[in-house]
Amino acid sequence: MIIAGLSALGAASPPLTRLIAKEKEPSRAAYPGAPGGGPALRAKRWAMVVDAKKCIDDCKDCMAACHYVHNVPAIGNPKHEVKWIWPERFENIFPEESHAHIPDAMGKQLMPVLCNHCDNPPCVRVCPTGATFRREDGIVMMDSHRCIGCKICMAACPFGARSINFMDPRPFIRKLNLDFPTRTKGVVEKCNFCEERLARGLLPACVMACEQKALVFGDVEDPNSKVRQMLEKKFSIRRRPELGTNPQVYYIL
Amino acid sequence: MLEKALTGSNRYYGCVAILLALFGMGVYFYLHELEFGLAVTGMSRDVSWGLYISQFTFLVGIAASAVMVVLPYYLHDYKAFGRITVLGEFLAIAAVAMCVTFIFVNLGQPARVFYVMIHPSFTSVLFWDMVVISVYLVLNVITGWTVLGSVREGVPPPAWVKPFIYISIPWAVSIHTVTAFIYAGMPGRSFWLTAIMAPRFLAAAFASGPALLILLCFVLRRYGGFDAGKQAIDALAKIVTYSFIATIFFVVVELWTVFYSQVPDDMEHYRFLFVGLEGYNTVARFMNVAVISAAVALVLLFNPRTRKKESFLTAACILVFISLWIEKGLGLLVTGFVPSPLGHITRYTPTWPEAAIAIGVWSMGFLIITVLYKIFLSVRESAELPEDMPEKPAAEMSVSS
Numbered sequence: 183m184i185i186a187g188l189s190a191l192g193a194a195s196p197p198l199t200r201l202i203a204k205e206k207e208p209s210r211a212a213y214p215g216a217p218g219g220g221p222a223l224r225a226k227r228w229a230m231v232v233d234a235k236k237c238i239d240d241c242k243d244c245m246a247a248c249h250y251v252h253n254v255p256a257i258g259n260p261k262h263e264v265k266w267i268w269p270e271r272f273e274n275i276f277p278e279e280s281h282a283h284i285p286d287a288m289g290k291q292l293m294p295v296l297c298n299h300c301d302n303p304p305c306v307r308v309c310p311t312g313a314t315f316r317r318e319d320g321i322v323m324m325d326s327h328r329c330i331g332c333k334i335c336m337a338a339c340p341f342g343a344r345s346i347n348f349m350d351p352r353p354f355i356r357k358l359n360l361d362f363p364t365r366t367k368g369v370v371e372k373c374n375f376c377e378e379r380l381a382r383g384l385l386p387a388c389v390m391a392c393e394q395k396a397l398v399f400g401d402v403e404d405p406n407s408k409v410r411q412m413l414e415k416k417f418s419i420r421r422r423p424e425l426g427t428n429p430q431v432y433y434i435l
Numbered sequence: 436m437l438e439k440a441l442t443g444s445n446r447y448y449g450c451v452a453i454l455l456a457l458f459g460m461g462v463y464f465y466l467h468e469l470e471f472g473l474a475v476t477g478m479s480r481d482v483s484w485g486l487y488i489s490q491f492t493f494l495v496g497i498a499a500s501a502v503m504v505v506l507p508y509y510l511h512d513y514k515a516f517g518r519i520t521v522l523g524e525f526l527a528i529a530a531v532a533m534c535v536t537f538i539f540v541n542l543g544q545p546a547r548v549f550y551v552m553i554h555p556s557f558t559s560v561l562f563w564d565m566v567v568i569s570v571y572l573v574l575n576v577i578t579g580w581t582v583l584g585s586v587r588e589g590v591p592p593p594a595w596v597k598p599f600i601y602i603s604i605p606w607a608v609s610i611h612t613v614t615a616f617i618y619a620g621m622p623g624r625s626f627w628l629t630a631i632m633a634p635r636f637l638a639a640a641f642a643s644g645p646a647l648l649i650l651l652c653f654v655l656r657r658y659g660g661f662d663a664g665k666q667a668i669d670a671l672a673k674i675v676t677y678s679f680i681a682t683i684f685f686v687v688v689e690l691w692t693v694f695y696s697q698v699p700d701d702m703e704h705y706r707f708l709f710v711g712l713e714g715y716n717t718v719a720r721f722m723n724v725a726v727i728s729a730a731v732a733l734v735l736l737f738n739p740r741t742r743k744k745e746s747f748l749t750a751a752c753i754l755v756f757i758s759l760w761i762e763k764g765l766g767l768l769v770t771g772f773v774p775s776p777l778g779h780i781t782r783y784t785p786t787w788p789e790a791a792i793a794i795g796v797w798s799m800g801f802l803i804i805t806v807l808y809k810i811f812l813s814v815r816e817s818a819e820l821p822e823d824m825p826e827k828p829a830a831e832m833s834v835s836s
Contacts, residue, residue, distance in 0.1 A: 261479035331543020340623020367472035368543025
């Protein structure tokens with residue numbers, strides 16, 4: 183059965199298109215230590231804090247950095263986009279916290295969303311081949327070689343954090359980072375908390391790229407870690423905690 | 436018995452040729468998808484499943500519905516179904532074949548399909564669905580083929596096949612239950628997160644499957660010289676009626692829960708399903724057709740006078756099939772994805788290649804039905820003709836021997 187007519191493929195929201203257009207290509211020098219680096223960073227439980235007050239609306243540094251180091255293709259069509267970390271509005275990220283009288287600037291504020299590296303990840307539960315799995319340190323990983331592209335993880339993720347390569351991504355990679363593999367068509371991918379950088383003693387690319395220091399990364403099980411200290415000092419919220427996935431990306435608003 | 440598929444009337448050959456051509460068209464476009472990726476479909480990041488998975492879901496129901504003829508005959512010795520159990524089982528074989536193919540064409544990396552067996556994940560409902568569906572296919576091939584074999588010999592089915600038949604009964608329930616669990620187990624999709632999903636699936640299956648079987652029986656009587664018998668058709672029509680009423684009841688229960696509790700997230704999806712959101716009302720328009728078809732079908736089925744009249748019954752069965760195809764083969768899937776977890780509304784429109792592939796898979800299924808039913812007819816004809824077999828239309832389909 184055909185639902186006649188092609189839909190408006192290019193119908194991204196204008197601000198988003200503007201942001202994408204503005205995206206600047208980071209130079210390789212901006213992300214030191216690749217390859218090489220120091221001893222691996224280890225944690226009992228990796229977590230991220232997004233200090234949203236420090237986040238600047240038009241800034242896309244974290245996204246540009248991440249998408250560069252991970253060879254994420256820049257596909258213009260929002261239907262086929264691959265995204266690891268990207269901006270969304272507060273009211274979309276936390277619809278349950280929004281109401282008619284919150285400051286307009288707050289409701290419309292853009293802040294980064296990414297894989298929450300849930301402690302109890304539904305994507306891992308539903309994957310039929312174990313292509314997505316959770317590491318001891320909490321990072322939810324994707325094995326692109328194991329993925330059959332059934333897309334059940336995309337349906338299961340309550341955060342829309344997963345993308346599938348609808349086509350061969352390689353022609354859409356703006357600048358190739360030879361230190362990280364590219365993917366093939368038909369496999370799912372998402373944020374990996376920069377496990378490849380942690381293994382080389384480097385913090386995630388987005389964290390390093392953020393000049394406002396709005397992104398903080400560390401071991402949430404370690405009482406002395408910066409993430410832990412921030413969470414203990416300030417009130418933070420997480421996306422859809424009622425679903426019991428136990429997300430490990432915290433937002434301070 | 437397979438050789439009986441090779442000879443037949445011109446009408447049979449023509450039918451096979453058309454279905455083969457449509458299947459070939461599907462294969463052609465699938466090669467296109469294989470080369471360029473899933474981008475040739477209408478699926479998107481937000482609506483990450485489409486026509487393929489929705490057809491799969493609908494067809495699992497058709498497959499499961501074979502139990503509605505097998506159960507009364509084998510467990511309750513309901514003799515009137517004796518002649519059509521094999522038809523039910525063959526329909527199940529075709530439906531399962533379509534299901535498996537729809538899953539396959541949905542894969543981004545089809546060459547890795549066997550990873551599901553090499554690297555199984557026991558927490559995955561999809562893995563278990565594959566297991567139950569494969570076993571169900573085997574069960575139906577064994578039972579359908581063996582029972583037809585004994586029809587040819589004019590002997591009762593061998594005793595060893597009985598356990599397979601008995602197992603196939605709860606197994607039919609299991610395939611649709613596990614398929615419902617694919618949807619009902621996802622924490623973030625409130626539209627699917629409902630315990631009534633599996634019962635609703637089963638009720639809808641037991642309406643749409645027997646409705647299709649009634650239509651197929653009418654086709655067989657008209658063109659194949661096989662009469663299922665009035666009693667069997669009446670019984671099937673009653674099954675369709677009650678199952679259809681149960682389906683509608685389950686949907687109403689769902690609607691009441693959602694709209695009386697007024698949880699915004701839940702209501703949003705149902706608004707999309709029935710009226711549309713932000714101007715995206717294509718699915719809602721289809722649902723309007725489904726609702727009207729369902730209402731008319733319900734009246735026709737509920738009233739014994741219309742239900743017993745063949746013309747009305749045919750219309751009712753077509754309407755039941757249409758309404759449930761829209762409800763399950765379109766609305767149920769797309770609505771789960773709209774709005775997205777981030778509140779975005781992304782349109783899903785199947786592309787032409789995607790539709791062509793889907794038509795190709797359906798044609799493959801109907802080809803299997805055609806061939807299997809042809810074998811069924813020829814075997815019955817070459818075996819001793821039952822007394823109630825009408826003689827005249829038999830000439831339509833030439834006998835091979």
